[in-house]
Amino acid sequence: DTEVTQTPKHLVMGMTNKKSLKCEQHMGHRAMYWYKQKAKKPPELMFVYSYEKLSINESVPSRFSPECPNSSLLNLHLHALQPEDSALYLCASSQDRGRDNTEAFFGQGTRLTVV
Amino acid sequence: GEDVEQSLFLSVREGDSSVINCTYTDSSSTYLYWYKQEPGAGLQLLTYIFSNMDMKQDQRLTVLLNKKDKHLSLRIADTQTGDSAIYFCAEQTGGYQKVTFGIGTKLQVIP
Numbered sequence: 591d592t593e594v595t596q597t598p599k600h601l602v603m604g605m606t607n608k609k610s611l612k613c614e615q616h617m618g619h620r621a622m623y624w625y626k627q628k629a630k631k632p633p634e635l636m637f638v639y640s641y642e643k644l645s646i647n648e649s650v651p652s653r654f655s656p657e658c659p660n661s662s663l664l665n666l667h668l669h670a671l672q673p674e675d676s677a678l679y680l681c682a683s684s685q686d687r688g689r690d691n692t693e694a695f696f697g698q699g700t701r702l703t704v705v
Numbered sequence: 706g707e708d709v710e711q712s713l714f715l716s717v718r719e720g721d722s723s724v725i726n727c728t729y730t731d732s733s734s735t736y737l738y739w740y741k742q743e744p745g746a747g748l749q750l751l752t753y754i755f756s757n758m759d760m761k762q763d764q765r766l767t768v769l770l771n772k773k774d775k776h777l778s779l780r781i782a783d784t785q786t787g788d789s790a791i792y793f794c795a796e797q798t799g800g801y802q803k804v805t806f807g808i809g810t811k812l813q814v815i816p
Contacts, residue, residue, distance in 0.1 A: 632806035680747055694804055698747035
């Protein structure tokens with residue numbers, strides 16, 4: 591199983607809503623990532639979790655709140671988003687061997703629209 | 706610093722070879738990747754090369770790395786219409802799990 595599964599595939603939410611994006615992998619990877627990709631742009635890193643602890647936060651606004659409840663799951667909690675937060679949110683995972691990290695596998699993404 | 710550059714667009718005829726180029730700036734990069742993204746889809750890892758390698762071949766794909774010039778290329782032999790997509794070059798910086806992407810090259814394959 592070399593899959594990273596993201597749910598939902600599509601999400602439309604209002605600016606006052608609270609929603610969560612979910613990501614799951616069963617490859618035994620200990621590093622998990624959230625990326626944001628706007629239309630016609632490359633993915634941009636948001637957060638990295640390593641062994642269920644937040645290791646990188648790329649100055650992401652607090653309306654995005656990541657959570658890693660266990661080594662297979664990664665959530666992104668959304669609250670009070672703005673229309674400009676509409677994007678494709680990609681989850682990825684990789685084995686975490688520090689400097690000798692291996693390739694990152696990406697999920698298919700959640701396409702988020704904030705109205 | 707981290708900066709990955711690619712050309713925006715490449716058009717080739719079906720059956721020809723495609724070569725997508727990329728330059729990066731971080732000399733401490735450990736892995737360099739090529740990802741494919743089809744419209745509305747996530748990222749598919751095509752291949753990667755470790756920074757101490759010059760070349761890697763995987764079926765129709767050939768990756769060349771010139772570490773001195775910080776230049777990476779992806780050659781697709783016998784390009785097919787199903788290869789039409791955006792191809793992202795990405796670098797992983799040493800000591801971090803961070804992967805930085807280029808802007809992506811849109812490959813158009815003409816039948």
